[in-house]
Amino acid sequence: xxxxxxxxxxxxxxxxxxxxxxxxxxxxxxxxxxxxxxxxxxxxxxxxxxxxxxxxxxxxxxxxxxxxxxxxxxxxxxxxxxxxxxxxxxxxxxxxxxxxxxxxxxxxxxxxxxxxxxxxxxxxxxxxxxxxxxxxxxxxxxxxxxxxxxxxxxxxxxxxxxxxxxxxxxxxxxxxxxxxxxxxxxxxxxxxxxxxxxxxxxxxxxxxxxxxxxxxxxxxxxxxxxxxxxxxxxxxxxxxxxxxxxxxxxxxxxxxxxxxxxxxxxxxxxxxxxxxxxxxxxxxxxxxxxxxxxxxxxxxxxxxxxxxxxxxxxxxxxxxxxxxxxxxxxxxxxxxxxxxxxxxxxxxxxxxxxxxxxxxxxxxxxxxxxxxxxxxxxxxxxxxxxxxxxxxxxxxxxxxxxxxxxxxxxxxxxxxxxxxxxxxxxxxxxxxxxxxxxxxxxxxxx
Numbered sequence: 001x002x003x004x005x006x007x008x009x010x011x012x013x014x015x016x017x018x019x020x021x022x023x024x025x026x027x028x029x030x031x032x033x034x035x036x037x038x039x040x041x042x043x044x045x046x047x048x049x050x051x052x053x054x055x056x057x058x059x060x061x062x063x064x065x066x067x068x069x070x071x072x073x074x075x076x077x078x079x080x081x082x083x084x085x086x087x088x089x090x091x092x093x094x095x096x097x098x099x100x101x102x103x104x105x106x107x108x109x110x111x112x113x114x115x116x117x118x119x120x121x122x123x124x125x126x127x128x129x130x131x132x133x134x135x136x137x138x139x140x141x142x143x144x145x146x147x148x149x150x151x152x153x154x155x156x157x158x159x160x161x162x163x164x165x166x167x168x169x170x171x172x173x174x175x176x177x178x179x180x181x182x183x184x185x186x187x188x189x190x191x192x193x194x195x196x197x198x199x200x201x202x203x204x205x206x207x208x209x210x211x212x213x214x215x216x217x218x219x220x221x222x223x224x225x226x227x228x229x230x231x232x233x234x235x236x237x238x239x240x241x242x243x244x245x246x247x248x249x250x251x252x253x254x255x256x257x258x259x260x261x262x263x264x265x266x267x268x269x270x271x272x273x274x275x276x277x278x279x280x281x282x283x284x285x286x287x288x289x290x291x292x293x294x295x296x297x298x299x300x301x302x303x304x305x306x307x308x309x310x311x312x313x314x315x316x317x318x319x320x321x322x323x324x325x326x327x328x329x330x331x332x333x334x335x336x337x338x339x340x341x342x343x344x345x346x347x348x349x350x351x352x353x354x355x356x357x358x359x360x361x362x363x364x365x366x367x368x369x370x371x372x373x374x375x376x377x378x379x380x381x382x383x384x385x386x387x388x389x390x391x392x393x394x395x396x397x398x399x400x401x402x403x404x405x406x407x408x409x410x411x412x413x414x415x416x417x418x419x420x421x422x423x424x425x426x427x428x429x430x431x432x433x434x435x436x437x438x439x440x441x442x443x444x445x446x
Contacts, residue, residue: 035060035203035238044203046239051270060238064146069094074237077200085200086177087150093359095236097146098352100342102157102169104141104148105181105194106332111137112163112185114320119187119217124258125289128281129302131215131224132251132260132292133320136277139296145233145241149348149363150177152370153384154437156340159183159332160416168412170340171437172386173404174370180389182408189216193396193406203238207231208400222255227399229264244274245296257284262292280309294319336419340437369438376440384439388412 033056035044046060061067073092080088111134118130151171159167169181176195183190194211213226229247246266252259262279277300278293288309294300303317311317333343342348347362377384389406396403 033059044238046203047234048239049234049242049244049267049271049274059240063235063238063240064094065237070237077237078202080200081202083200084198085205086196086198087175091147093347093351093356093363095147095241096149096351096359097144098348100149100151100155100157100345100348101177101194102151102155102171102179102181102342105169105179105192106157106159106167106183107141108135108138108190109159109162109165109167109183112165112183112188115188115190115215115217116163116185119219124253124256125281125283127217127222128251128253128258128260129290129292132249132262132281133300135226135228135249135251136262136296136300139245142231142243142245143297145243149342149345151179151342152345152366152437153373154340154387154439155342155345156338156388156437157342158334158338160334161332166413166416168388168408170386170388172389172391172406174374174384178404178406180386180406180408182388182412187218189218190214191408193403195403197400203234203236205233205236207233210398210400210403212396212398212403212405220255222253225252225254226250227252230400249277249279258282260292264296280305334416334419336422337433339433339435341435344433344435346435366435373438373440380440382440 032045032047035046035056046056048059065073069092076090114130114134114137118127118134121127121130153171153174155171157167157169159165164185165183166185167181167183169179172178172180178193178195180194181190181192190213192211192213194209197208197210199206199208208230209228211228213228215224215226216222217224227248227250229245229249231243231245233241233243235241244267245264247264249262249264250259251262258281260279260281262277265273265276265278267274275295275297276293277296278291280288281290281292281302283289287307288305290302291305291309291311292300292302299319301317301319304312304315306312330343333341337343345362345366347359347366350356350362351359386406388409388411390409392405392407394405396405
């Protein structure tokens with residue numbers, strides 16, 4: 001008996017747990033309040049996920065912004081309403097966290113042991129539970145609602161000393177901003193080409209993940225494809241910033257046709273449904289095999305189910321618990337770090353130390369260098385060529401547009417092997433090593 005797509009595919013209907021969770025979270029949307037009388041912001045919504053009863057203007061004053069920063073930034077940003085602001089470089093460091101997107105791409109590796117379990121697992125449906133749990137684990141980081149720095153073209157991020165993984169990410173395009181990453185250990189190979197589209201809505205921004213993810217488990221060679229849900233950053237300027245990711249996550253085993261469809265519930269009145277996720281593992285005939293439910297900021301549970309999506313008698317629900325994420329540090333860095341590594345960025349490092357003024361000036365200086373490097377390239381009639389990833393003539397369709405693909409070329413593996421064999425491996429000092437991703441001209445010396 002095949003599952004009814006209308007009921008099962010959304011993950012929010014047809015099953016015992018799904019029906020309960022949907023009835024709660026669909027009670028209403030988060031508390032929306034219009035901000036009036038604040039620097040031309042009439043009609044702007046401040047969305048309080050806790051559904052508090054405070055006056056909108058009182059709620060709008062909360063958050064990280066100082067009043068003068070908030071007002072001047074709002075004046076500047078009004079003209080961008082409805083636009084894609086992905087490539088904007090004029091954002092104040094006040095809204096940043098001391099990481100860049102190349103570093104953030106590596107956060108997914110924290111719970112890589114789940115992929116080790118998946119590779120060793122003989123049950124094809126439990127294998128999907130492990131892989132889906134791994135992909136969901138990264139959403140824990142969305143509780144940090146601050147923006148990562150846009151990577152400089154040619155910037156990299158290396159990670160070692162974690163689960164036997166070798167990880168490399170590289171900023172492969174500046175316009176549009178695109179990153180590529182490759183991670184690997186004895187159990188899996190992970191590749192991603194990442195690009196996002198955004199839509200600025202005044203006090204919020206919608207984020208659409210236009211990317212392609214491929215995960216290969218080495219034991220059986222099965223390949224997985226991920227389509228993540230979009231995200232929404234609420235109260236970007238007025239109020240306390242928070243992130244929601246309402247929508248479907250679809251994880252497909254391209255080798256067998258089995259898949260997971262999980263529905264991320266939208267935040268409702270007084271926080272109802274916030275963080276909730278539920279859905280099913282399906283076989284290739286679209287019959288539910290395992291139900292999954294939980295919170296993406298806390299834990300996930302799973303239980304065998306019947307063809308109607310109901311828990312099987314005599315089975316119990318089992319839980320995975322997630323722990324606090326750690327910011328990327330030099331503990332996971334190789335001793336001889338690439339000069340293009342994001343850890344060495346002076347703006348990121350200054351923000352990490354709490355020096356907002358220096359972080360802002362260093363950010364501007366790096367952006368000027370990036371423009372200078374582009375002029376040098378154009379004067380020489382040459383294009384930027386990524387070092388660790390090769391551009392492809394292929395494009396991949398996504399729900400939000402076509403994606404240009406980049407493939408890992410294997411050169412980093414050779415580079416790291418040569419470095420590790422060297423007798424003279426020096427440790428890099430973040431305070432004295434100059435960040436240098438530039439391909440043309442010795443800009444680091446300027």
